[in-house]
Amino acid sequence: MAQQVGDPLPPGDYFGVSVYLPTWKDTLAWAQRDPEFLATLKTGYPRFFIPRVVLELATRVLERTQIPFTEPQFAILTATYRAAECCRSYFAKVGNHDSQVICFRFSGEITVLKEGGGGGNIPSDDTPDKQLYAITYPERWASEGKAFWQHTGSGITSRCAVYWLEHAPFLENRQIYTEKTPANLPLEEGNKAVISMRQRIAESVSSQSLLVQIDDVTLYPAGMSAISNISLSIRSLFDRQDGIHRVAVFGFLYVDTFKVLGKIHSMDCTLYGHGTTENLDALENDLEKGLVIDALYTEFPGNPLLRSPDLERIHQLAQKHGFVVVVDDTVTTSVNLALFPYCDVICTSLTKMFSGACNVMGGSIVLNSQSPWFSRLESAMLKHKPEPYFSLDAIVMERNSRDFTERVLKASANADIIVDMLRGHPSVDEIFYPKGSSSQNLYDKFRRSEGGYGFLVSIRFVTPEAAIAFHDALDVAKGPSLGTNFTLCCAYTLLAHYSELEWAAEYGVVEHLVRISVGIESQDLLRNIVDRALAAAENALSVLNGS
Numbered sequence: 001m002a003q004q005v006g007d008p009l010p011p012g013d014y015f016g017v018s019v020y021l022p023t024w025k026d027t028l029a030w031a032q033r034d035p036e037f038l039a040t041l042k043t044g045y046p047r048f049f050i051p052r053v054v055l056e057l058a059t060r061v062l063e064r065t066q067i068p069f070t071e072p073q074f075a076i077l078t079a080t081y082r083a084a085e086c087c088r089s090y091f092a093k094v095g096n097h098d099s100q101v102i103c104f105r106f107s108g109e110i111t112v113l114k115e116g117g118g119g120g121n122i123p124s125d126d127t128p129d130k131q132l133y134a135i136t137y138p139e140r141w142a143s144e145g146k147a148f149w150q151h152t153g154s155g156i157t158s159r160c161a162v163y164w165l166e167h168a169p170f171l172e173n174r175q176i177y178t179e180k181t182p183a184n185l186p187l188e189e190g191n192k193a194v195i196s197m198r199q200r201i202a203e204s205v206s207s208q209s210l211l212v213q214i215d216d217v218t219l220y221p222a223g224m225s226a227i228s229n230i231s232l233s234i235r236s237l238f239d240r241q242d243g244i245h246r247v248a249v250f251g252f253l254y255v256d257t258f259k260v261l262g263k264i265h266s267m268d269c270t271l272y273g274h275g276t277t278e279n280l281d282a283l284e285n286d287l288e289k290g291l292v293i294d295a296l297y298t299e300f301p302g303n304p305l306l307r308s309p310d311l312e313r314i315h316q317l318a319q320k321h322g323f324v325v326v327v328d329d330t331v332t333t334s335v336n337l338a339l340f341p342y343c344d345v346i347c348t349s350l351t352k353m354f355s356g357a358c359n360v361m362g363g364s365i366v367l368n369s370q371s372p373w374f375s376r377l378e379s380a381m382l383k384h385k386p387e388p389y390f391s392l393d394a395i396v397m398e399r400n401s402r403d404f405t406e407r408v409l410k411a412s413a414n415a416d417i418i419v420d421m422l423r424g425h426p427s428v429d430e431i432f433y434p435k436g437s438s439s440q441n442l443y444d445k446f447r448r449s450e451g452g453y454g455f456l457v458s459i460r461f462v463t464p465e466a467a468i469a470f471h472d473a474l475d476v477a478k479g480p481s482l483g484t485n486f487t488l489c490c491a492y493t494l495l496a497h498y499s500e501l502e503w504a505a506e507y508g509v510v511e512h513l514v515r516i517s518v519g520i521e522s523q524d525l526l527r528n529i530v531d532r533a534l535a536a537a538e539n540a541l542s543v544l545n546g547s
Contacts, residue, residue, distance in 0.1 A: 006041040009477050010486065014177040015158055015359045015396075017351060018479040018488065019044045024468045027478075027491040031498035045480040046158065046361060047150045047224065047256070048495075053176060057161045060171055061104050061134050067112070075102075075134040076145055076155060079221075079387045080125050081113070083154040084133035090148050090264055096141045102134040108170030128160050128390050129185050151260040153222030157361060160390045181392065190391025193398035194219055197350075197364075200401060205346060205366050207338035207448075216367045220386045221393065223330065223349025226363035227297075228260050230345055231267070233380035234295045234324050237373070244268050246291070248283060248323075250298040251275030251309055252507045255496045257297060257328065267294075273507045275302055275309050287321045295324040300339060301443060303331050303482075304458045304492045304515050305508055306432045308443040315342040324373050331482065332434070332454035335408035337446045344371040352483025353455065355400040356407050356520075362389070362397045407485060407520050412452030414487075414526055415518040419457055421530050427466040427537035432458035456482055458492065458515045465544050466537040467512035473536035474516075475529050482517035487526065489516045 005026050008016030019041060021027045029037035043051065058075040078084045084101045091099040101113040106129065125131070137145050149155045162176045167183050198217040206212045220226040235245045246268040249258055252275065262269045270286070272279035275298070287293075296318065301308040311327070318325045325343040330352050339346055348354065350362030367377055419433045434443040435453040443453065461467040471478070476487040480495050492515040497504040501511050518526070 006043075008043040009479050009481075009484075009488070010358055013359050016043060017046055017358050017361060018477070018481040018484070019049070020477065021479050021490070023472050024491055024494075027494045031494040047153060047155075047222065048480060050146065050149055050155070051158045051161065053158050053161045053165065054156060057164055058134060060165070061102070061110075062136070064104070064108075064170060065102055065110055065112070067100070067136075069136070072139040073136045074139060074142060074145055075136050076149055077161070078133045078135065078154050079128040079156055079160070079390075080154075080385075081133060082125075082384070083152070083387060084113075084135050086152070087135040087148050087154070091135070091137055091141065091144060093266070094141075094144050096137055096144065098136075098138065100136045102136065104132055104134065106130050106164070106168050108168070125385075125388075127187070127388055128156060129163060129187070132156060132160075132164070147259075148264060151224060151256045151264050152228045153220070153224030153226075153361075153363065154228065154387060157221060157390055157393050159360075159392045159396075163390075163392070185391050186395065187391050190389070190394045193391075193394040194389055196398050197394070197401060200404065201334075201348075201354075201364050201366060204334040204405070205338075205340065207340060209338075210340040210368065210370055212340070212366060213369065216369055218365045218381060218386055219350075219389055219394075220363040220365070221389055222361045223347070223351055223363035224256050224260060225387055226347045226349075226365045227257055227328070228264070229384055229386055230326060230347060230365050230381075231261055231265055231295070233377060233384050234326070235265070235267070236380050236383070237324075237376055238294045246270065246293045248272060248293050248296040250279065250283065250296055250314065251302040251307065252305060252504075252509060253297065253299050254303050254328070257299075261297065275307050277310065280310055280313055284317060287317060293321075293323045295326055297326045297328075299328040299331065300337065300446070301331060301434050301439070301454070303456070304432065304513060306331070306434050306454070306456060306458060307437060308434060308439040310442050311339065311342045312445065318344070319372075324377070331456045332412075333404075333408050335405050336412060336448060336451035336454055337443075338448050339446055340368050341370045342446070344368050344373050344377070349483075350397060350401070352481070353408055353411065354404055354483075355397055356404070356483065356485040357396075357400040358481060358484040358486075358488075360393050360396040360400065362393070408455070409450070409452060410520045411455035411485075411518050414520065414523060415455045415457055416452065417523055418516065418518055418526060418530055421527065421534070422457070422459060425534055425538075427461055427470065427534060427541055428459060429462045430460040432460070455518045456515065457518065458513055460510055460513055461537060462541060463544060464512040465540045467514055469540035470533045470537035471514050474533040476516075476519075482515070484517060485520050487516065487519035487521060487529075489514065
């Protein structure tokens with residue numbers, strides 16, 4: 001690819017949500033947080049890397065407050081007071097008791113809010129084009145600030161920050177990129193886009209056994225925002241005498257799901273990390289012995305090992321023991337799978353294949369109207385209103401998602417072809433993909449008649465050298481994220497688990513795992529690209545063996 005390390009993906013897109021890391025060495029430098037390397041990055045995945053334009057807006061706002069801070073300050077920017085107060089509470093929990101919540105309006109009015117809203121000085125939440133919140137923290141707490149930003153998905157988007165920097169009267173406005181944002185936002189068009197997407201998702205998730213209504217679908221500005229918010233809604237359903245809310249995490253889930261539950265929201269998480277029948281036996285045994293949980297969180301199938309849990313049996317346990325089942329279907333989507341009525345909630349990162357264009361964030365929650373929890377969950381979610389969807393983001397997401405179904409089916413068919421090429425190759429040790437896996441029978445129970453096996457595949461090679469050679473020779477986009485219209489590869493474990501490599505390896509997520517999110521390119525092109533990368537991997541083996 002004719003790109004430089006640190007460039008946005010897609011190429012040239014100011015709002016690209018991935019970043020080009022072409023070599024294994026580049027990914028390692030990113031994982032190690034090498035300061036010189038990070039300084040070269042023009043962008044990054046928006047939750048792993050707070051966008052520079054958001055940091056600029058935070059800095060400008062802090063300068064305007066004229067608060068006499070005793071040490072250098074950063075700020076997290078959110079669109080709602082509830083998210084801001086959650087952030088301040090998190091800082092207090094980890095030992096930083098000096099954070100302040102500052103409400104700033106587009107007109108320039110700035111208000112420092114007392115903790116818990118004392119004094120009645122909380123302004124009512126408004127749309128993010130009129131009002132935002134800054135949660136301050138000293139520079140020495142930067143790692144915790146980044147953790148909250150990354151795990152919750154509650155921060156504002158790049159488009160929102162650009163709009164403020166270009167148009168807020170109290171800032172010295174400048175044009176951020178070539179296409180200046182409109183001074184008068186298309187709010188009505190944004191609202192219509194949200195309604196269209198909710199209807200699109202409702203139709204996609206529906207099946208012969210359950211017709212999903214538009215009111216059963218809620219949108220969020222990020223996938224992790226959906227996970228974070230549904231966990232708070234579920235927690236509000238249970239009055240635990242000891243104050244501890246326990247949840248089960250079934251399978252090796254995406255890193256931020258586990259961390260938002262435990263690290264941010266202080267839930268007691270029991271991990272059944274292999275997601276196998278033995279794990280399910282252990283869960284059932286624990287429940288029979290008195291384990292009480294509010295909810296079970298799982299992915300169908302899991303990321304990155306693509307194993308499918310026995311959702312039917314989990315559903316039976318939930319009915320018997322009274323807990324909510326939450327499933328993330330992001331890595332294969334509702335186009336391929338019909339998971340209702342065997343779970344209560346489906347969460348999806350719309351940033352991935354629903355958008356496909358890799359230039360906007362989003363998430364959704366769909367409630368199962370046949371669930372015994374439906375009415376209570378619906379009421380709880382009304383009390384925990386989602387962060388508002390910025391209108392320019394909503395318009396882009398709606399436009400991107402119009403051909404969602406066709407793209408998922410095309411990418412799934414392409415993934416099948418690549419998996420066939422990888423299987424049996426001398427450099428490949430194991431393929432992780434729903435088709436042909438030990439859990440395919442579980443996947444097939446929920447696969448739609450026209451559905452495939454998804455667009456994501458992970459590969460464990462015979463040696464680390466073969467993995468690195470394949471990764472570096474694969475002539476596709478490389479960086480974080482998945483579900484892009486273009487094929488996207490990454491050294492997954494380095495990106496997600498570099499600080500816990502030994503722990504991840506215990507669950508089969510080895511250091512040199514290569515993950516490919518297959519796109520919608522022509523099959524001939526993909527065959528040629530994969531052929532060349534496999535040849536490089538085989539050559540690395542030959543060199544290692546001295547032949």
